[in-house]
Every structure is written in C-alpha cells, then in structure tokens.
Amino acid sequence: MKKLSDIVSGIVQAINLIITLNPEVLQIAALSLYISLSSTIIASCIAIPAGGFIHFYDFRGKKVLIALIQTLYSLPTVVVGLLIYLMISRSGPLGYFGLLFTPGGMILGQTVLIIPIMMGLVIAALSGVGRDIRDTLVSLGATGFQSIIQIVKEARIAILSAVILGFGRAISEVGVAMMIGGNIRGETRVLTTAIALQTGLGDFGFSIALGIILLSIALVIVAIMYLITSGAIGTIEQIIGGAPRQ
Amino acid sequence: MKKTIPIGLTALIIAALFVTILLAGCTSSSTGTSSQNSTTAQAQTVSGNQSLVIATTTSLYDTGLLNYLQPKFESQYNVKLLITSQGSGAAIAIAKRGDADVLLVHSPAQELAFMKGGYGLNRRSFASNSFEIVGPANDPAGIANMTPENAFTTILLKGTNNTPNIYFVSRGDGSGTQTAEINIWKNAGYNYTQNIEKSGSWYIESGQGMGATLQMASQEGAYTLTDQGTFLAYQSNLTLVPVVTKGGSLLNIYSVMAVYNANQPVEKIQMANNFINFLISPQTQADIGNFGVQQYGKSLFIPMDVSVPNAPAGWVGDHSTPATDLTLAPTAAATTAAANSTAAVNTTAAAP
Structure with missing residues (x-):
C-alpha cells in the first residue's frame, strides 16, 4: 500500500487544489489556454489560406512541398524551441523585440510548431472533397471562385478538425514553452512546464492537479470534435433554437 | 441536416470568441496585483513597468529563496523580476548572449571566466553553504x-x-x-x-x-x-x-553579477546594480540567514558576514562595496571611440 501513497495523497491534494480554486493553478491554466488559443488562431489565419492556395493552384514542386509539409508534422518541439530561441535571443536577428522569456515569444514558437500540421490537414481536407462534387459544380456552371467556396464549405468539418488538432498539439507541448518561456513563475509558466518542474521537486499533488486540468481541456476538445463530426451541434441548435427547420 | 450545421458552427465560433475574451480578462485580472502597483507608478514614472530578467541556478530557485526575496525587491524598486532557473552553466550561457540582466550562480571558476570575458560587472558574493x-x-x-x-x-x-x-x-x-x-x-x-x-x-x-x-x-x-x-x-x-x-x-559560494554588453541599456544595468546592492544589504543578509530556519530548523544559506572558510583565490567575491559600475573599467589601450563599438567587449576583455 505504501507504494500507492504518493499517488493517492497526490490525487487528494490535487482535488483540493482544484476545488478551492487555487489562484496559482488557475493562473497557470488560464495562461496555457491564452497562449495556445492565440497561437492556434494566428496559425489558422496562416495555415488555412496557405493550405487552400496549395490545394487549388498548380505550380512546380507542389508534390515536393506537400511532402515537406507532411514531414514537418513530426517537427520536434525542441527543434522549434532552439530555432526560435536563436532568432529572438537579444543577440539574434529578432532580438530587438525582446520576445525571449515572454508569452509573445511562446505564441510565436507554438504558431511555428503547429502551422505545418494544420496546413497539411487542410490540404488533405480539401483533397477529400469528392471529384463528383467538383464535376457537378463545374457542370452547373459555377465559376472558379464559386466552386472554391463550395469545396471549402464541404470540407469545413475536416478543416475544423485540423484547427482543433493544432490546438491540441500547442497546449500539450513542453519544448517550446520551456526553452522560449523559461518557465518564469506567474509570467511564462504553463501547465506542461509547471508539471515538469513540480514533479522534479517531488510536489506530486500540484503536478497531478495540473495534469487533471490538462486532461480536462483535452476532453473538452474531443467532446467538441465529436459533437461537430456527428452533426449533433446542429441538432442541439434545433432544440435550443426552438423553431423547426426543414 | 446539412443546413443546420453552419448555424451550429457559427454558434461555436461565437462561443470560442467569447471564451477567448473571457480568458483575456482572466489573465489580466490574475496579474491584477502587479498591474495595480504599476498603475500607481505609471503616474509617477515611465519606468514603472520595468522588468529585470534574472538567470539563476536551480538551487537558489528550488529552495524558494528567490520567491521569498522577490516581493521585497519588487515593492522597494517597483520593478518586475522575471526569474528563469537553469543550471549555472546554462544560466551563464543565457547571460553571455545578453538574454538576462542579472546572473545569480554558484560556480566560482566559471564566474571568474565570465567576468574576465567582459560579460559582467559588479560581481558580489552574497551567501554560502x-x-x-x-x-x-x-x-x-x-x-x-x-x-x-x-x-x-x-x-x-x-x-x-x-x-x-x-x-x-x-x-x-x-x-x-x-x-x-x-x-x-x-x-x-x-x-x-x-x-x-x-x-x-x-x-x-x-x-x-x-x-x-x-x-x-x-x-x-x-x-x-x-x-x-x-x-x-x-x-x-x-x-x-x-x-x-x-x-x-x-565549500559552496553564491555570487551575483550584472550582465554587461554593448547593447545592454544603462537602466537595466542600474536596476541590476540595485538588485546586487539589495542582496548585500544588511537587511537582506539577515533575511537570507533567517530563511528556512522556522521550517527546516536550520538556515539553508549562510550570509556573508559569517566568515567563509579558506577558498581558492578570487572564489569569494567582494560582499560589502556597493555596486556602482555601469561600464567595464577601460584598459590603457581602449579609447573612448572603441568603448562605443562592439569591439569594446573584446578589447576590455583583458581588464582585471
């Protein structure tokens, strides 16, 4: 039983920290969400149009580019951390902006990290739209622009999945957060780096509390994805909205 | 079915935006205590929002000593301390790149090389154990x-x-x-x-x-x-x-240095000097000596007024003279013109 005592007492302490709304735990969770949501939004603004461009326009080296993007799906977080560190260090080319050890620098790093996977999945989503739909669009006399709009509409759920997956990667990574953020308490300490630090110090309760929060966020993400893909949101909308639609 | 999804999607996007705004509110309210301090300060001085990046060794951080001293310094000088804890080697590397303003480590031989290389000013020892x-x-x-x-x-x-x-x-x-x-x-x-x-x-x-x-x-x-x-x-x-x-x-000696390089703003060096003088002040020295006594029954760190046993030459830094230097001491060879150029770091490297 003694071997389990760390885990049990850790979980008890964790529940206590969460129920009492421990300000430090809340602050760390809020900062994590803020940084990862920001980077997801910025990355979406870049990856979705860029993915669309790559899909809809033919150019030399397109296949190579797509292969390269797919390779970067597994871009190691510490490599991004290293590159961005060298860029934004005060003695680096972007040193003037003083981004190292700030949430802004972490947002930049996570954005760079998740752009490839989002872009790749957007391309895959658009390619997934059936050839027959395109042919139908063309045969109905849709202009190029109109058919692009329609194809994007068809692929919207897969595109949304790409965004959510990017967010998942951003909030769960530790390499960029540690190397760019520096794990500064109250400034750049996020869920993952705090867990790494507190576990190292043997403060398992705090780590478990943060782990539970991180898992809860993941659960919410999965729930949203499930609702969207199963079309349940529309159904809920119907129920809440009241007005029946045909 | 298909027609209803876009409305669900719109609702989702609105919800997401709402959450984002909420979070933005959360993060700013969570730092409320510090921003309250700085709003009062902003009225008086523009430098109220100044921050000081401290690269430190894990032992000073893991013991909680810096968290204990941080609010005392922050309220006294109205500055935000950003403390990143690494091993002394990593902390020194960060300081050499100019990514920190203050270096707090316990590796005397490496510190002396750092000082000799012209990367730091005002090395003072402030604790031992x-x-x-x-x-x-x-x-x-x-x-x-x-x-x-x-x-x-x-x-x-x-x-x-x-x-x-x-x-x-x-x-x-x-x-x-x-x-x-x-x-x-x-x-x-x-x-x-x-x-x-x-x-x-x-x-x-x-x-x-x-x-x-x-x-x-x-x-x-x-x-x-x-x-x-x-x-x-x-x-x-x-x-x-x-x-x-x-x-x-x-023997384990902890020392503090102000980071120096050609691009380092004078205000940062001044604030770093304030921090150094804060650490060696009688009040902080007493605080360091008392830190942890209640909790662990014993001081975790020994202040410098207690005599330090024999150590190799140079290991124990000055611990009484206030830190005032803002630039490296000029060598005979260094001209005023050279002092303004990046080459100054190299030419003054030979300075004692």
Whole structure:
C-alpha cells in the first residue's frame, strides 16, 4: 500500500487544489489556454489560406512541398524551441523585440510548431472533397471562385478538425514553452512546464492537479470534435433554437 | 441536416470568441496585483513597468529563496523580476548572449571566466553553504565520514567493480554543483572525461536541476552531490541522508553579477546594480540567514558576514562595496571611440 501513497495523497491534494480554486493553478491554466488559443488562431489565419492556395493552384514542386509539409508534422518541439530561441535571443536577428522569456515569444514558437500540421490537414481536407462534387459544380456552371467556396464549405468539418488538432498539439507541448518561456513563475509558466518542474521537486499533488486540468481541456476538445463530426451541434441548435427547420 | 450545421458552427465560433475574451480578462485580472502597483507608478514614472530578467541556478530557485526575496525587491524598486532557473552553466550561457540582466550562480571558476570575458560587472558574493554527499541511509558503499575525495574514490572503485546497489547520480548539466563534483574528482586524482564519464552503469547523468536530480537519486537508491539548501528543502520527499558533509572541496559560494554588453541599456544595468546592492544589504543578509530556519530548523544559506572558510583565490567575491559600475573599467589601450563599438567587449576583455 505504501507504494500507492504518493499517488493517492497526490490525487487528494490535487482535488483540493482544484476545488478551492487555487489562484496559482488557475493562473497557470488560464495562461496555457491564452497562449495556445492565440497561437492556434494566428496559425489558422496562416495555415488555412496557405493550405487552400496549395490545394487549388498548380505550380512546380507542389508534390515536393506537400511532402515537406507532411514531414514537418513530426517537427520536434525542441527543434522549434532552439530555432526560435536563436532568432529572438537579444543577440539574434529578432532580438530587438525582446520576445525571449515572454508569452509573445511562446505564441510565436507554438504558431511555428503547429502551422505545418494544420496546413497539411487542410490540404488533405480539401483533397477529400469528392471529384463528383467538383464535376457537378463545374457542370452547373459555377465559376472558379464559386466552386472554391463550395469545396471549402464541404470540407469545413475536416478543416475544423485540423484547427482543433493544432490546438491540441500547442497546449500539450513542453519544448517550446520551456526553452522560449523559461518557465518564469506567474509570467511564462504553463501547465506542461509547471508539471515538469513540480514533479522534479517531488510536489506530486500540484503536478497531478495540473495534469487533471490538462486532461480536462483535452476532453473538452474531443467532446467538441465529436459533437461537430456527428452533426449533433446542429441538432442541439434545433432544440435550443426552438423553431423547426426543414 | 446539412443546413443546420453552419448555424451550429457559427454558434461555436461565437462561443470560442467569447471564451477567448473571457480568458483575456482572466489573465489580466490574475496579474491584477502587479498591474495595480504599476498603475500607481505609471503616474509617477515611465519606468514603472520595468522588468529585470534574472538567470539563476536551480538551487537558489528550488529552495524558494528567490520567491521569498522577490516581493521585497519588487515593492522597494517597483520593478518586475522575471526569474528563469537553469543550471549555472546554462544560466551563464543565457547571460553571455545578453538574454538576462542579472546572473545569480554558484560556480566560482566559471564566474571568474565570465567576468574576465567582459560579460559582467559588479560581481558580489552574497551567501554560502556547503555541498554534501547524500545517499541511502544504509550507506552501501560505506563512505560515511570519509573526506569527499576518498568517498568519491570508494564509490568509483566499487561502482566500476559492479558491486550491487552502488550508483552515483551526477547533474551532468554543467551546473555549479557539477563543476564542484568535477573538482572533487580532480582533487582525488582522476581525469573526469577519461576516468569517470561513461565508466559504467554506476554513473548516471541526470541532465536536470538539483531538485529533480535528488528525486532521481532517491528513486534509484543512489549517491549524489547536492548543495545543503536544496537538500534541506526537499528532504521530506526523499529517502536520502547526508553521508559526507565535511571537507574543503565542499565549500559552496553564491555570487551575483550584472550582465554587461554593448547593447545592454544603462537602466537595466542600474536596476541590476540595485538588485546586487539589495542582496548585500544588511537587511537582506539577515533575511537570507533567517530563511528556512522556522521550517527546516536550520538556515539553508549562510550570509556573508559569517566568515567563509579558506577558498581558492578570487572564489569569494567582494560582499560589502556597493555596486556602482555601469561600464567595464577601460584598459590603457581602449579609447573612448572603441568603448562605443562592439569591439569594446573584446578589447576590455583583458581588464582585471
């Protein structure tokens, strides 16, 4: 039983920290969400149009580019951390902006990290739209622009999945957060780096509390994805909205 | 069905935006205490929002000493301290790149090289304690009360002999503690890279901070070298006990330096000097001496007014003269023109 005592007492302490709304735990969770949501939004603004461009326009080296993007799906977080560190260090080319050890620098790093996977999945989503739909669009006399709009509409759920997956990667990574953020308490300490630090110090309760929060966020993400893909949101909308639609 | 989804999607996007705005509110309200301070300050001075990046060793951070001193300094000078804790080696590297404003470490030989290289100003020592060899309570290598050098030699011989349960966890991260460890190996007559590193499974390099390394040693039933402060602070989470606590090579001195380079703003150097003077002030020295006494029954750090035992020349820095220098002392060769150029760092490198 003694071997389990760390885990049990850790979980008890964790529940206590969460129920009492421990300000430090809340602050760390809020900062994590803020940084990862920001980077997801910025990355979406870049990856979705860029993915669309790559899909809809033919150019030399397109296949190579797509292969390269797919390779970067597994871009190691510490490599991004290293590159961005060298860029934004005060003695680096972007040193003037003083981004190292700030949430802004972490947002930049996570954005760079998740752009490839989002872009790749957007391309895959658009390619997934059936050839027959395109042919139908063309045969109905849709202009190029109109058919692009329609194809994007068809692929919207897969595109949304790409965004959510990017967010998942951003909030769960530790390499960029540690190397760019520096794990500064109250400034750049996020869920993952705090867990790494507190576990190292043997403060398992705090780590478990943060782990539970991180898992809860993941659960919410999965729930949203499930609702969207199963079309349940529309159904809920119907129920809440009241007005029946045909 | 298809027609209803876009509305659901719109609702989702609105919800997401709402959450984002809410979060933005949360983060700004969570830093409310500091922004309240700075709003009052903004009325008086523009520099109210100044921040100071401190690169520090894990032992000062893991013990909680810096968290304890941080609010005292912040309220006195109305500045935000951004503390990033790394091993001393990593902290020095960050300072050399100009990514920190203050360096707080415990690796005298590396510090002297840092100062000699023209990367820092106003080195002052502000605390000491000693290193200890800690290990399992049953002392499987039988090293209790040996000198550190004999203890290390015994662990090495038994370890390479594959005696069961003999392990040593090294920081392996170029930290001040590892520098002290290497120094003991050297005093014991071994070449660290040839005789110790990769000499067998008994020698484990954790590559992590002091707290994490102690955890690892505790889990593995291994010996390790630690500073007294971190060990006292985390003893309750560990199954380790101090085994060797006496010996000249166990002296541990903490020093502070203001980071200097050609691009370093004068205000940052001034604020760094304020921090240095804060650390060596009688009040803070007393605070350092009292830190942890209540909780651990013993001081984690010894203030500098207590005489420090014999140490190699230069290891113990000045600890009474206020820090005032804002630039490197000019050498005979350095002209005023050169002092403004980046080359100044190199030309003044030879300065004492």
